[in-house]
Amino acid sequence: MKNIYTYLICTLLSAPLWANENDSILSLKPAEYELDCDTCGCSVSSGSSSLENLLYANYIGVKYVHQYYRAQENLFAKDLNEKQTFNTVQLWARVPISKQIEVFGSLPYHSHQKKGKNETKINGVGDMNLMGIYKLILPNASVEKMVKHQLSAGLGVKIPLAKFDQTSTGTANPSFQLGTGSWDTQFALNYQLGYRKLAVQVGTDYTLKGENKKEYKFGDQWNQIVQVQAFLVKNEAMILLGKVGFQNELFYSNQEFNERLPKTKGDLQLLKFGIEGAYSKFSFGMEYYQPLASNLNADEIVMKNKMGVFLNYAL
Numbered sequence: 115m116k117n118i119y120t121y122l123i124c125t126l127l128s129a130p131l132w133a134n135e136n137d138s139i140l141s142l143k144p145a146e147y148e149l150d151c152d153t154c155g156c157s158v159s160s161g162s163s164s165l166e167n168l169l170y171a172n173y174i175g176v177k178y179v180h181q182y183y184r185a186q187e188n189l190f191a192k193d194l195n196e197k198q199t200f201n202t203v204q205l206w207a208r209v210p211i212s213k214q215i216e217v218f219g220s221l222p223y224h225s226h227q228k229k230g231k232n233e234t235k236i237n238g239v240g241d242m243n244l245m246g247i248y249k250l251i252l253p254n255a256s257v258e259k260m261v262k263h264q265l266s267a268g269l270g271v272k273i274p275l276a277k278f279d280q281t282s283t284g285t286a287n288p289s290f291q292l293g294t295g296s297w298d299t300q301f302a303l304n305y306q307l308g309y310r311k312l313a314v315q316v317g318t319d320y321t322l323k324g325e326n327k328k329e330y331k332f333g334d335q336w337n338q339i340v341q342v343q344a345f346l347v348k349n350e351a352m353i354l355l356g357k358v359g360f361q362n363e364l365f366y367s368n369q370e371f372n373e374r375l376p377k378t379k380g381d382l383q384l385l386k387f388g389i390e391g392a393y394s395k396f397s398f399g400m401e402y403y404q405p406l407a408s409n410l411n412a413d414e415i416v417m418k419n420k421m422g423v424f425l426n427y428a429l
Contacts, residue, residue, distance in 0.1 A: 169353060169392040171216070174207040175426030185415040186286040187230050194416055196230035198287060202240070209429065214252065218245040218270070224292050234290075238276060241293040245270030245300060261309050268302035268319075280328050286414045288332075288368060288378060295326030311345040315359075325369070333366035333379055341386060352393050359386040361403070365410070380410035382417060395428040 179202045184194040206220040222240035227233070251265035276293025302319035318338045325331040341359025348354075361384040368378035388401035403420040410417065 169355070169390055169397045170395075170426060170428040172208055172210050172429040173397065173426040174429060175205075175397075175424055177204045177206060177422060177424035178202070179204065179420070179422040181420045182418045183287070183415055184418060185228075187232075194414075196228055196286075198229075198290065198415070199227050201225045201227075207429075208247075214249040216247045216249075218247060218268075219243065224276075226290060226292075228290065236279075236290070236292055238292045240276045242273040242275055243270060243300070244273070245302070261307070263305070263307045265305045266303075268300070268304075270300035270302070272296075272298040272300065272321075274326070278326055278328060278330070280330065283330060283368075283370070287411065288375075294323065294332050295328065296324040296331065298323045311348070313343045314341070315343065316340050329371050331369040333368050335366070336364045338362045339386075346389075347391075352391060354389065354391040357386070357388040357390070357401075359388075360384070361386055377412040377414060380412075381407075382410060383407045384420070397426045397428065399424050 179200075181200040183198040183200075185196045185198050186192070186194055187196050202222045202224050204220050204222040206218070208216055208218045210216050220243045223238070224240045225235075225237040227235045245268045247266055247268045249264065249266045251263065253262040253264045272294075274293055274295050274297060276291070276295075278293055278295025279291055282288055282290045299322040300319065301322070302317065304315065304317035306313060306315045308314075316339070318336070320337075321335045323332045323334050339359055339361045341357050343355055343357040346354045346356050363382040363384070365378075365380045365382075367374045367376075369375060383406040384403045385406055386401060386403050388399060390397065390399040392398075400423050401421065405417045405419070408417045
């Protein structure tokens with residue numbers, strides 16, 4: 115795994131990052147930061163940035179995310195017999211403040227379920243996220259406007275609105291929660307480069323998790339993503355593009371009373387497929403994540419798949 119991490123770090127620091135015509139990589143404004151649910155609900159609060167490239171930068175909309183895992187029934191079981199599903203409906207919006215500054219906000223509603231010998235369901239409002247986005251490099255045309263690039267940085271905060279359940283921390287998956295109960299800080303960086311109908315995006319984000327009132331701290335999370343996008347359809351009536359990418363997620367150990375907890379860290383590598391479209395002021399998208407490797411909580415929980423859909427209205 116160290117070789118994979120070294121390669122990703124080198125890629126993020128040295129690879130060209132991508133954009134295109136009329137203030138975007140693919141001719142419409144890109145929205146680089148999509149704050150989404152952490153793997154297996156680690157923040158279950160829409161707290162990580164998967165750095166999407168939505169067709170419209172400024173919007174208000176709704177997104178649904180489904181995640182499916184297999185986990186141990188309890189700390190003493192050997193088989194992954196328990197089915198865990200994490201479902202989130204998220205309201206989100208991105209609003210411009212100036213040419214270079216934008217604000218992103220999201221509020222999720224979670225509905226999670228465990229199925230096994232003992233069935234458990236939890237549902238309710240999750241933690242709110244707010245992020246300020248600053249465009250360090252605005253799209254700059256060159257080579258007869260066929261090539262553009264853009265660099266943006268984000269700084270955000272997760273506001274603890276959901277109730278933290280301390281009893282869940284003693285299970286095989288401490289992240290079966292509606293919220294962390296902590297104030298978390300988010301940092302994100304996204305760089306894009308586009309040429310004609312193709313674009314490549316490289317991004318990274320880091321979530322610095324805080325300690326909650328119960329003196330429990332979920333581990334920090336570091337994500338990296340590389341993806342390629344291309345137009346499938348582009349005319350006056352409709353735009354449709356496809357994307358494929360690779361995402362790496364690192365989870366650090368949880369802590370309780372300032373002591374690191376065993377079997378709470380891990381890493382996950384995902385292959386991503388997606389499609390996005392725009393018609394009039396509406397945009398929509400679908401995405402599917404297939405795990406390439408899942409090393410979570412000492413293999414006491416395994417990710418099977420993840421998918422999401424969204425519908426936005428351009429502001």
